[in-house]
Amino acid sequence: IAREIKDRQTEGKALGNLGSAYTSLGDYAKAIDYQQQSLAIAREIKDRQTEGKALGNLGSAYTSLGDYAKAIDYQQQWLAIAREIKDRHSEGIALGNLGTAYAHLGDYAKALDYQQQWLAIAREIKDRQSEGAALGNLGSAYTSLGDYAKAIEHTQQSLAIAREIKDRQGEGIVLGNLGTAYAHLGDYAKALDYQQQGLAITREIKDRHSEGRTLENLGSAYFSLGDYAKAIEYAQQSLAIAREIKDRQSEGIALKILRLARSKSGNLSAAEKTLLDK
Structure with a gap:
């Protein structure tokens, strides 16, 4: 028209x-x-x-x-x-997106700086959704830096906002991030609990990308616990979704978990053993 x-x-x-x-x-x-x-x-x-x-x-x-x-x-x-x-709203989101890109590059100093700027704007204009997203991104950056106390603190704040404003997608992602932080701390009981809560939400809202990533995280957690059967089960589910939505990064991670878990459980073909050795 x-x-x-x-x-x-x-x-x-x-x-x-x-x-x-x-x-x-x-x-x-x-x-x-x-x-x-x-x-x-x-x-x-x-x-x-x-x-x-x-x-x-x-x-x-x-x-x-x-x-x-x-x-x-x-x-x-x-x-x-x-x-x-x-346009303060757009300024904030652009800053957050820059922070995300720099986090992917491993430049966490810049990532934190941009996310903090976004957080300040979100609070200034009372944009609760952006505030929650900025806190979640800060939590992820702190996880990558190995500062798990700060990671959990920021991510818990993000979770509270997601639940307050009924942002189910944000809630699912943040629960997964909390699970990742607790996994790094070696607290796998909490890690699995948060990942399972996140998985339930991603399936409820049909967010295939986040569902695949959560399954990947569950596979990784079970691998760390030595439960290779469950690690293989979750990694296979993650792999299927990654291939369905053409998420090459997740596909690679799922394949790695599968190979390692099968190797540890002794359930590995000769061809796979050769690949693993390489």
């Missing part, structure tokens, strides 16, 4: 929404194509807000693809526009 009536602004927004939908499906090639079209129209008609959102969505797609240099470039462009038009 937008094309028929030559409404370029609505056309650009619709293209951006299509791109976001394809990102959720994990089809990043289509997502990028639609966001690039949205970006071109936004620049043509000088719609700075839509331009910024398209840039941010492109950055998120490239983060999912593991191209962090491009992701950071697009998020920085979005951040500049958000500050120019004084």
